[in-house]
Amino acid sequence: MDDCPEPTPLFTFGVIADIQYADIDDGYNYSRTRRRYYRSSLQLLRNAQESWSESAVKPEFILQLGDIIDGFNKGRGASDRALDTVLRELSCGPVEVHHVWGNHEFYNFSRSALLRSKLNSTPTTDGSPSGGxxxxxxxAYHFSPFPGFTFVVLDAYDVSLLGREESSEEYQEALSLIRQYNNNEDLNCPPDTEGVLRRFTMFNGGLSKEQLDWLDSVLSSADEKQEKVTIVSHLPVHPYSTDPICLAWNYDEVLAIIRSHSSVVCFMAGHDHDGGYHQDKNTGVHHLTLEGVIETPPDDNAFGTVSVYENRMVLKGNGRIRDRVFVFPGRHSDADHGAK
Structure with missing residues (x-):
């Protein structure tokens, strides 16, 4: 059986996270415990692009899971230049890129500027946004690269101090929320506690009720069509798939929605540069947190290619990204029988 050739996938796609490019010397993370390779992250992106371009089966699209350039660019007046540099590299490939927004996007640009930028990859029809x-x-939007499969891009900083004007109602509501748990003068310092409450920092955010209702509606439609849904976000939502300090503020509400729908098969995120993985025991949904390019040494790699089949997705990792097989939960055909 081991000699049987792998069947042709229905489609493939590439994944990469936390490039955080800046034209500056290497540095360290916020707590100065991890080295960051700001310039060489561009070469690691180039390695990924070359691999995808030379692949026998070309990816249908690329998922860029957020933090495409580093916040240090802002103070140097280099945000636009750095973004153009990375996007030029990404445009060398033959396929479309779906961009997720992370905290570093908001360190560099306002929300309104991002909506007008090339980082807004919402699918369009005749030049106007589609109904997705x-x-x-x-x-936040959804798209279908192949019949029976839907991908949902979430806005994990819809509720946030980042990208919002301090005078805005959204900013004040986010500030009120974070202040319930974090009394530090510097809100990038986590609360002095253990466990999931450490997520209430300024570099995280959450999803508004409006977005949660939209997600619920999208997944209800996918349930009815018996589609397989992969959700992508910069922030992880399962506490066993990441360090708790990297979780979305209202991860529990997102998880509750996911668990109430039979269509979801996988949730992919970035943000935690160490990566992580957990399969939800209740639903069988796979929660993958991708290792970050920015903390990957220049002689290594951090990207993956996912081949999608009828009953599973196969991740072929490169460098720090390990190979994984995501067998789809059996909830699609067995949901009516109470199977998990």
Whole structure:
């Protein structure tokens, strides 16, 4: 059986997270415990692009899971230049890129600027947004690369101190929320506690009720069509798939929605540069947190290619990213029988 050739996938896609490019010397993370390779992250992106371009089966699209450039660019007046540099590298490939927004996007740009930028990858029809996106200035949408499969891009900083004007109602509501748990003068310092409450920092955010209702509606439609849904976000939502300090503020509400729908098969995120993985015992949904390019040494790699089949997704990792097989939960055909 081991000699049987792998069947042709229905489609493939690439994944990469936390490039955080800046044209500056190497440095360290916020707590100065991890080295960051700001310039060489561009070469690691180039390695990924070359691999995808030379692959026998070309990816249908690329998922860029957020933090495409580093916040240090802002103070140097280099935000636009750095973004152009990375996007030029990404445009060398033959396929579309779906961009997720992370905290470093908001360190560099306002929400309104991001919505007008090339980092807004909401699918368009005849030059106008398609019907697959959330309302207002929420950056969330869904797309279908192949019949029976849907991908949902979430806006994990819809509720946040980042990207919002301090005078805005959204900013004040987010400030009120974080102050319930974090009394530090510097809100990038986590609360002095253990466990999931450490997530209430300024570099995280959450999803508004409006976005949660939209997600619930999208998944209900996918349930009815018996589609397989992969959700992507910069922030992880399962506490066993990441360090608790990297979780979305209202991860529990997102998890509750996911657990109430039979269509979801996988949740992919970035943000935690160490990566992580957990399969939800209740639902069988796979929660993958991708290792970050920014803390990957220049002689290594951090990207993956996912091949999608009828009953599973196969991740072929490169460098720090390990190979994984995500067998789809059996809830699609067995949901009516109470199977897990």
């Amino acid at each position: 996106q959330a309302a207002g200035d929420i950056y």
